[in-house]
Amino acid sequence: MSLxxxxxxxxxxxxxxxxYSAVELTEYFLARIGAANPALNAFVTVTPERALADARRADxxxxxxxxxxxxxxxxxxxxxxxxDGIRTACGSRMLDNFIAPYDATVVERLAAAGTVMLGKxxxxxxxxxxxxxxxxxxxxxxxxDLRKVPGGSSGGSAATVAARLAPVATxxxxxxxxxxxxxxxxxxxxxxxxxxxxxxxMIAFASSLDxxxxxxxxxxxxxxxxxxxxxxxxxxxxxxxxxxPDYVAGLGASLKGVRIxxxxxxxxxxxxxxxxxxxxxxxDELAKLGATxxxxxxxxxxxxxxxxxxxxxxxxxxNLSRFDGVxxxxxxxxxxxxxxxxxxxxxxxxGPEVKRRVMTGTYVLSxxxxxxxxxxxxxxxxxxxxEFRAAFAQVDLLAGPxxxxxxxxxxxxxxDPITMYLNDIYTIGANLAGLPAMSVPCGFxxxxxxxxxxxxxxxxxxxxxxxGHAYQGVTDFHRRMPASxx
Amino acid sequence: MASTAARDGWEVxxxxxxxxxxxxxxxxxxxxxxxxxxxxxxxASLVDLGYPGVLPVLNGEVVRMAVKxxxxxxxxxxxxxxxxxxxxxxxxxxxxYQISQYERPIVEDGSLEILLDDGxxxxxxxxxxxxxxxxxxSLHEGLANASGIDLNRAGTPLxxxxxxxxxxxxKEAVAYMKKVHTLVRYLEICDGNMQEGSFRCDANVSVRKLxxxxxxxxxxxxxxxxxxxxxxxxxxxxxxxxxVLDGGGVIKQETRLYDSAKDETRPMRSKEEANDYRYxxxxxxxxxxxxxxxxxxxxxxxxxxxxxxxxxxxxxxxxVAYDALVLTASRELADFYEAVVRALGGETAAAKLAANWVMxxxxxxxxxxxxEIATARVSAxxxxxxxxxxxxxxxxxxxAKDVFEAMWAEGAEADVxxxxxxxxxxxxxxxIEAAIEAVMAANPAQLADYRAGKDKLFGFFVGQAxxxxxxxANPAQLxxxxxxxxxx
Numbered sequence: 001m002s003l004x005x006x007x008x009x010x011x012x013x014x015x016x017x018x019x020y021s022a023v024e025l026t027e028y029f030l031a032r033i034g035a036a037n038p039a040l041n042a043f044v045t046v047t048p049e050r051a052l053a054d055a056r057r058a059d060x061x062x063x064x065x066x067x068x069x070x071x072x073x074x075x076x077x078x079x080x081x082x083x084d085g086i087r088t089a090c091g092s093r094m095l096d097n098f099i100a101p102y103d104a105t106v107v108e109r110l111a112a113a114g115t116v117m118l119g120k121x122x123x124x125x126x127x128x129x130x131x132x133x134x135x136x137x138x139x140x141x142x143x144x145d146l147r148k149v150p151g152g153s154s155g156g157s158a159a160t161v162a163a164r165l166a167p168v169a170t171x172x173x174x175x176x177x178x179x180x181x182x183x184x185x186x187x188x189x190x191x192x193x194x195x196x197x198x199x200x201x202m203i204a205f206a207s208s209l210d211x212x213x214x215x216x217x218x219x220x221x222x223x224x225x226x227x228x229x230x231x232x233x234x235x236x237x238x239x240x241x242x243x244x245p246d247y248v249a250g251l252g253a254s255l256k257g258v259r260i261x262x263x264x265x266x267x268x269x270x271x272x273x274x275x276x277x278x279x280x281x282x283x284d285e286l287a288k289l290g291a292t293x294x295x296x297x298x299x300x301x302x303x304x305x306x307x308x309x310x311x312x313x314x315x316x317x318x319n320l321s322r323f324d325g326v327x328x329x330x331x332x333x334x335x336x337x338x339x340x341x342x343x344x345x346x347x348x349x350x351g352p353e354v355k356r357r358v359m360t361g362t363y364v365l366s367x368x369x370x371x372x373x374x375x376x377x378x379x380x381x382x383x384x385x386x387e388f389r390a391a392f393a394q395v396d397l398l399a400g401p402x403x404x405x406x407x408x409x410x411x412x413x414x415x416d417p418i419t420m421y422l423n424d425i426y427t428i429g430a431n432l433a434g435l436p437a438m439s440v441p442c443g444f445x446x447x448x449x450x451x452x453x454x455x456x457x458x459x460x461x462x463x464x465x466x467x468g469h470a471y472q473g474v475t476d477f478h479r480r481m482p483a484s485x486x
Numbered sequence: 487m488a489s490t491a492a493r494d495g496w497e498v499x500x501x502x503x504x505x506x507x508x509x510x511x512x513x514x515x516x517x518x519x520x521x522x523x524x525x526x527x528x529x530a531s532l533v534d535l536g537y538p539g540v541l542p543v544l545n546g547e548v549v550r551m552a553v554k555x556x557x558x559x560x561x562x563x564x565x566x567x568x569x570x571x572x573x574x575x576x577x578x579x580x581x582x583y584q585i586s587q588y589e590r591p592i593v594e595d596g597s598l599e600i601l602l603d604d605g606x607x608x609x610x611x612x613x614x615x616x617x618x619x620x621x622x623x624s625l626h627e628g629l630a631n632a633s634g635i636d637l638n639r640a641g642t643p644l645x646x647x648x649x650x651x652x653x654x655x656x657k658e659a660v661a662y663m664k665k666v667h668t669l670v671r672y673l674e675i676c677d678g679n680m681q682e683g684s685f686r687c688d689a690n691v692s693v694r695k696l697x698x699x700x701x702x703x704x705x706x707x708x709x710x711x712x713x714x715x716x717x718x719x720x721x722x723x724x725x726x727x728x729x730v731l732d733g734g735g736v737i738k739q740e741t742r743l744y745d746s747a748k749d750e751t752r753p754m755r756s757k758e759e760a761n762d763y764r765y766x767x768x769x770x771x772x773x774x775x776x777x778x779x780x781x782x783x784x785x786x787x788x789x790x791x792x793x794x795x796x797x798x799x800x801x802x803x804x805x806v807a808y809d810a811l812v813l814t815a816s817r818e819l820a821d822f823y824e825a826v827v828r829a830l831g832g833e834t835a836a837a838k839l840a841a842n843w844v845m846x847x848x849x850x851x852x853x854x855x856x857x858e859i860a861t862a863r864v865s866a867x868x869x870x871x872x873x874x875x876x877x878x879x880x881x882x883x884x885x886a887k888d889v890f891e892a893m894w895a896e897g898a899e900a901d902v903x904x905x906x907x908x909x910x911x912x913x914x915x916x917x918i919e920a921a922i923e924a925v926m927a928a929n930p931a932q933l934a935d936y937r938a939g940k941d942k943l944f945g946f947f948v949g950q951a952x953x954x955x956x957x958x959a960n961p962a963q964l965x966x967x968x969x970x971x972x973x974x
Contacts, residue, residue: 082539095538102532104539201539208769236541237771315769318571321582322536326635342575365573365764374766 003028004164005481008073008221011167015062015072022058022072026051026116029074033118033165036485039146042159044079044137045087046119054116061114069248070228071114076160076169079120080127081107081212082201090203091125091135091153094323094330094349104201105233106170106212113228118166121156125351126320127177127205129153130423133414134353141410142185143482144448148407151181157215158185163485168216168225172202174209175308176402176427179439182215183402183451186441188468188478189215190222193459194434195240197226198233204319206312207238209431218478219440219468223247226461242459250462251469256290258467259395265301266400266453269425274445279401282442282452282471286399289470294395298387303380304428305421310364310377311432316354317361323349356417385433392457397467401426402439402451426453436461440468441477449477497696498724499704500653500689504666506645506676507620507684508551514619514643515542515585515771522682526625526636534622534641536580541770544569548643549774551675552592552617553784555645558673558791559612561596563781569617569771573764577635578622586618586646588765592774598669599793600661601811610662611650618644645675651690651701656720660713663687664815667713668792672817686711691723693731702727703737707744707751719744723751795820803827803837812845818859819844822866829870830877839873847887851894863894872900879960885909912959915967921954922947922964922971937974947972 003011003025014020020028030048037043051074058072082088082100084107089095103111111117124134132140132155140155142148143163150159154171158181161169171178173191182189190213197212204210214225227248232241262283267276287293325331325345332344350358364373391398403423413420430437435458439451452471456464472478513520516533533540556563570588596612622640626633647666653659667685670676678685686709692702707723710716722744727737742751767773790798796810799820805813814820823844830836848869852862864872872889875881881889881904892903904910912918925947926933936943947968952959 088538090538098538100539101537102539200541203538204770206769235543237543238541238769314766318573318583318764318766321573321575322538322580324575324577324582326577327535327580328537338577362764365766367762367764370764370766 001028004032004167006167007218008070008167008216008224011073012067012069012071015058016067022055022062022116023052025072026055026074026118029118029166032163036163036165040141040143040159040163040165041138042121042140042156042163042165043076043119044089044091044122044135044156047086047117050086051116051118054111058114058116068114069224070110072116073114073168074116074118074166075110075225076118076121076157076166077107078123078154078157078169078171080123080172080203081170082203083107083117083120086120088120088203089136091123091127091137092349092351092354093136094346095203096136096330098329100201102201105198105235106229107201109229109231110170110225115228121154121160121169123156124153124177125354126203126316127153127172127174127210128316128353128357130176130180130420131408131410131413132156132181133410134351136351139410142407142448143485144186145407147409148448149184149410151184151403151407153177153181154189154215155181155185158182158187158189161185161187161215161217162482164217164481168214168221170212170229171215172205172210172212173427173431174205174211174312175431176424178213178215179402179427179437179451179453180424182439183441183449183453184407186449186451186477186480186482187215187217188219188222188438188440188472189213190219190226190438190461190464191430191436192226192230192461193240193436194431195238196230196436196459196461198231198236198239200233200235200239204315206315207319208315209308209312211431218472219438219465220248220251220472222438223251223465223469226465230461245462247462247465250466253463253466253470254290255286255467255470258291258397258463259294260286260291260467261294261296261391261395261398263301263391263398263400264295264297265299266426269302270404270422271401272405272445275401275403275405275450278443278445278450279452283399285471285474286467289474291467296391296395296398298384298391298429300380300383300387301429302425304384304432305425307377307380307384307432308424308428309360309421310373311381313357313361314365314374315361317358317365320350320354320358325349353417381432384429388429388433388435388455396456397460397463398455400453402453403427406445406448406450430455434458436464438464438468440471441480442471442475443477493728495696496693496728497698498654499651499692499694499701500656500659500720501651502649502653502659502663503688503690504647504649504663505686505688506647506666506670508548508643508645508675509677510545510547510551510643512545513641514545514548514617516641518641520642522679522684524638526634527638530622530637530640534580534637536582542585542768544771544774545643548617549592549776550784551673552615552645553776553781554673554675554788555615555647555670556593556596557781557785557788558669559593559596559598559615561593561612561615563776564590564592564594565776566590567592567616567774567776569768569774570765571768574761576621577633578624578637578640580622580637580640584619584621585768585771587616590773591616592776598662598665600658600665601807602661603657605807608652608658610652610658613648613650615645615647618646620644656717656724659689659720660717663716664713665792668815672789672792680711683711687716689716689720689723691720691727692737693724693727702731703739705737705739705751706741708741708754710744715744715746718746718749719751722749726751789817803841804834805838805841809841809845813841819849822859822862825866826870826873829867830873836873836877839876840870843869843873847890863897864890868893868899875900875904879911879913880904881909881911882961885911885957908956909958912955913963915963918951918955918959918964918967919971921951921959922968925950925954926971933972936972944968944972
């Protein structure tokens with residue numbers, strides 16, 4: 001049986017038909033992880049005991065006839081989500097010894113829906129990175145080509161889904177951390193509207209930008225999972241109290257008459273020509289499905305990278321202050337005094353990219369620089385948000401590339417942070433404006449996947465998912481798998 | 487009102503930052519309890535411990551309390567206020583930042599009036615009042631080579647009330663602090679317990695030459711938690727600063743600590759480097775938006791405020807301003823007083839008598855025994871019962887003091903004590919006359935001298951007759967009858 005090629009709906013149908021049990025399904029994916037993970041390094045922690053316990057519970061629920069659409073579906077959680085009793089390291093030496101004492105809301109809700117947790121996926125340290133190379137646990141390899149990066153920061157989740165080590169995996173996206181790895185690994189990934197999914201239990205990188213989402217082979221699978229994750233949470237003041245639509249029911253919406261904006265600025269600033277050609281072809285497909293294409297310009301969008309690299313480090317410099325060696329996490333040996341405890345615990349616990357951002361953030365918030373950097377960045381952020389609002393007054397969706405290039409070589413950009421940061425040029429805008437955005441596989445360049453990005457207005461997840469689903473109805477890129485894992 | 491110069495030629499300028507711990511059941515951003523004195527870290531949740539992934543959620547009750555304070559001080563309630571992060575590292579600050587309101591506080595531009603010694607009133611401006619969380623406590627005692635951290639207090643809600651530099655003496659500062667203390671307890675937003683640190687203040691003190699336009703360099707005296715210490719600390723600091731300046735020195739802007747044992751202020755251990763707090767709006771919390779309807783509802787829930795109550799006491803009961811201020815210093819005392827007055831029928835004469843007794847013996851006994859009004863040994867009804875017996879001349883005011891003491895000791899009603907001890911005043915003419923006649927018979931020589939014109943002996947007969955009645959004869963009646971009987 002090749003269960004890894006099945007969609008979430010097909011897997012659920014198989015469970016309901018008693019074709020296999022949840023335990024068998026779980027064992028199937030645990031075996032795939034066991035075989036593939038040494039080469040891919042997609043998982044940092046595999047939790048077979050927890051997975052089998054979850055699966056037995058799911059089987060009982062199935063037997064009792066009380067199963068929901070996700071009962072018994074195995075998944076992997078990005079190691080940024082706190083998991084009760086299970087190490088939550090966030091890709092960092094700082095938290096290498098940290099056993100979370102509680103479940104994140106995302107973990108709790110997906111568990112309540114009956115899913116089975118296979119383990120925790122690798123990621124860039126504290127989600128800071130675009131290649132998964134900043135992880136304390138080493139880089140994740142791209143299943144399409146082991147010499148390439150899988151993207152980041154949710155690189156472990158993207159590789160997990162690409163190699164079908166789990167049917168789906170959770171991710172988080174602060175500047176593109178779901179969409180860019182989804183594009184580079186050839187899977188679908190959605191970052192919902194800011195506030196749609198609770199951040200409670202998700203270790204903070206940049207609080208005003210962080211948002212949890214899902215990576216899966218298809219838009220339809222994303223829709224199934226997102227519905228179970230989303231919704232108001234009283235433990236997160238920034239989560240929005242607004243009903244969650246039935247995303248699966250919304251998948252049937254047609255693209256006929258849907259106005260799709262093609263943002264001029266998405267096709268400038270370093271877009272690889274071959275990549276661009278694939279994107280244009282994908283956009284033509286959307287037109288063939290009945291969408292009306294509208295040319296749009298967001299002149300301030302190119303400022304999103306510098307804006308992001310002020311706002312995100314500022315917030316991260318403060319968010320990461322709690323890692324001080326006092327209550328949890330890494331503590332240096334034999335501190336001679338308080339200052340020594342702080343300096344060495346943090347100096348040893350954090351890697352270079354995290355330090356770079358903490359220092360940048362500390363700098364832009366300091367007296368004398370605050371107005372010139374932080375305040376100005378917030379103003380530009382407002383301008384960008386307003387441009388998107390204006391765009392969505394004219395169109396229903398926006399489409400463009402997810403990433404300027406396909407997956408690049410491991411190590412290629414590690415010495416040059418600016419080039420690395422420019423990788424997120426097309427994805428950051430959605431985070432700054434809090435918009436829902438998704439990447440769907442739309443072709444290949446040199447055997448490596450390319451992602452089409454679809455953006456919607458605030459709380460427009462249904463439209464975004466439906467457009468992705470319609471596109472996947474006439475294409476098969478999302479079904480293709482890297483040869484070694486097919 | 488002329489400012490009170492500490493020494494000739496100098497003017498003192500003081501501003502206070504009062505930290506009032508808000509009397510909520512749970513913390514400002516978590517559901518942990520705020521009760522004082524619990525075992526270390528037993529009231530610290532993952533939020534208070536600053537664990538990875540947890541987020542603050544604002545306790546709406548603190549907003550209501552801050553709005554109450556703002557309305558009671560005639561302040562502007564900001565339609566939108568914002569929580570910011572004040573970033574610094576310290577072991578008792580779990581997140582590495584304190585959540586506080588910085589650029590946009592919830593309350594701005596209020597004022598309070600204080601009563602000065604000469605009976606005049608002075609308005610003290612309140613620049614702002616903002617919400618923030620308290621830090622935990624570092625414990626260094628009893629731990630060898632280590633420090634303990636108790637995070638029970640971390641996340642306790644505080645209202646920081648910042649005055650304008652309008653205060654001109656330690657006495658004014660104390661009067662203002664007491665006024666705020668009274669107000670927050672009236673509003674039931676703070677228990678005012680200074681020993682437990684629920685109400686404490688930082689004093690910014692500077693001096694300048696009288697008439698100088700520019701303020702002198704100020705020093706901040708941190709964390710003083712009693713009225714007496716505030717007065718002493720400020721007075722010490724004023725003298726110190728004038729001494730420095732008179733000696734040709736300069737005042738260094740610094741934070742100082744008041745040592746009550748030595749009655750002096752001294753610089754706090756200077757930090758390794760100057761702190762740059764890198765304030766920025768906390769992205770985990772939404773701005774606090776306050777609707778006019780909410781403000782109106784809070785306004786409607788306000789109790790009668792101390793100043794209004796004091797003015798009413800002056801108007802309705804004919805009290806002097808100072809007595810009204812004393813009686814309204816706490817809601818409990820004012821309520822007790824009014825209960826006594828009501829039981830007496832509310833007449834002005836009775837109200838004044840009641841004021842003297844409540845401020846006098848009643849308060850003195852409370853203090854002596856360290857009791858609260860709620861646990862006082864004499865109830866308002868019982869005190870009124872005693873005052874009735876003074877007013878109807880059953881006992882004299884002097885006897886009443888003995889009766890009160892017995893009531894306090896035994897928890898008995900006045901009439902019971904009077905009857906049991908036979909303290910009822912004698913108003914029966916024949917009984918008084920009999921006593922007078924006995925005294926006259928026993929002292930024939932004095933009687934003869936008096937009748938011969940030695941008027942001074944009248945006092946001797948009053949004393950003897952009083953003694954014969956064990957002090958119970960109605961003094962006025964006794965006088966009148968004596969005059970009649972002694973006449974030749």
